[in-house]
Amino acid sequence: xxxxxxxxxxxxxxxxxxxxxxxxxxxSTRDIExxxxxxxxxxxxxxxxxxxxxxxxxxxxNAGFLAEENTVEQEQRxxxxxxxxxxxxxxxLHGVPCYSVSIALLENNVPVLGVVHEINxxxxxxxxxxxxxxxxxxxxxxxxxxxxKDALIAxxxxxxxxxxxxxxxxxxxxxxKHTHGLRRPGSAAVDLVYTATGRxxxxxxxxxxxxxxxxxxxIVQQAGGCVTDFSGKENYIFGKEILATNSLIYDEFYRVxxxxxxx
Numbered sequence: 001x002x003x004x005x006x007x008x009x010x011x012x013x014x015x016x017x018x019x020x021x022x023x024x025x026x027x028s029t030r031d032i033e034x035x036x037x038x039x040x041x042x043x044x045x046x047x048x049x050x051x052x053x054x055x056x057x058x059x060x061x062n063a064g065f066l067a068e069e070n071t072v073e074q075e076q077r078x079x080x081x082x083x084x085x086x087x088x089x090x091x092x093l094h095g096v097p098c099y100s101v102s103i104a105l106l107e108n109n110v111p112v113l114g115v116v117h118e119i120n121x122x123x124x125x126x127x128x129x130x131x132x133x134x135x136x137x138x139x140x141x142x143x144x145x146x147x148x149k150d151a152l153i154a155x156x157x158x159x160x161x162x163x164x165x166x167x168x169x170x171x172x173x174x175x176x177k178h179t180h181g182l183r184r185p186g187s188a189a190v191d192l193v194y195t196a197t198g199r200x201x202x203x204x205x206x207x208x209x210x211x212x213x214x215x216x217x218x219i220v221q222q223a224g225g226c227v228t229d230f231s232g233k234e235n236y237i238f239g240k241e242i243l244a245t246n247s248l249i250y251d252e253f254y255r256v257x258x259x260x261x262x263x
Contacts, residue, residue, distance in 0.1 A: 002128035005059060005105075006113050010124055012055040013101045013117040016048045020086055020101070021119055023047075044092070048085035052103065056081055063105070068211045080106040082237075084211035087116075088187035102189040104214035111237070114215035114222075116189045125193035127222035133196050142225040142246035143198035148256070151201035151249055152180045154191040161207040161240075168206065170260040188242075192216025195244050196223035202245035202253050206230070210237050217244060226250040230261045 023044045049067050056063070064077035068084050081103065086092060088099030097120040105113035112129040125140070127133040133140050145151050153175045158165055175182050183200065185191060189212060191203045196219045214237050217227045227244045229236045232254055236242040245253050 002113060003131065006115065006126055006128040006131075008059055009056070009103050009105075009113065009115045010117075010126055012052055013103055013115045014124060015055070016052050016085060016101045017117045017119040017122075019051060020044055020048050020092070020099075024092070024095075045086045045089055048101070049083060052083055052085055052101070053081075056083075056103075060105075066210060068209070078108055080109075082106060082211050082214040084189060084215075087189040087212060088185075091186040096186065098185040098187050098190055100187050100189045102211065102215045104211075104218060106214070106237075111214060111218035111221075114218035116193045116215050116219065118187075118190050118193070125196060125216075125219050127219045131222060133219050133223035135193075135197055140197040141223050142196060142220065143201045144248065145201045145246060146248045148179055148202075148249050148252045150180060151253075152199075153182045154194065154200040154203040155182055155184055156186070156188055156191065156205040156208070157184055158207050164206055164261065167261045171204065171256060174256055174260070188212040189216045192244055193219050195225060195246075196220045198246070201249060202243070204230075204243045204253075204257060206241040208240055208242060213237060213242050217242065220244045228254070230257050232258070 053065060060079050063079035063081055066080055066082045084102040086099055087102050092099045099119055101117045103115045104111055115126045117124045123135060125135050188208055193216050194200045195203045217236060220227050225244060225246050227236055229239045230241045243257055
């Protein structure tokens, strides 16, 4: 059941990706709206979300939805789809090639399915309950890097909430000096699945929403990684902070996070 459902969701994510990419040439500056500080949206985000929701509804008729653009009434039910139709909208609108479709399914608030489709490279990352993690049909796993000094770290810069910027920059400073470096592609969902497949060894960010992380975090876990909030607990989907690593450097990186964020 879960595998078949995941295959259906993969198709939906890919179809949405095709629509997003085909629409790129039709987006102009007059189509860009500002939802909040540095928070951009266009008709493409909304239409992609509508396409995804209409395709998901028949798969689990009693499921609720939590979607970024609010094109459907949000309902809390036993099954909950969490959708980001276009993660990396700012990249997309500026022509920077890193953005994705992210779809997760929660059962009683526990993730049971995740799909992230990176549109530009046509890479689809996915996993379902009790499965391994996959990229375009091939099994993936987190890296085997054992020390933070050998790790490549992904992050996302705060863009609306600057209340913890000092603490964030302290961790940023530490990582600049004590790791192989930091990367900021601009899509948290992509950051997470790149961690799942070992391209990155860890990812951290605060100020994120559930639709940014739900699918990618689940895929990291199914790929053998560790995912928590900054307190080392499990409130990373709705708690607006996330630390995701391979299984070997988690303790070392968590100590850095906890010391600087006073957790």
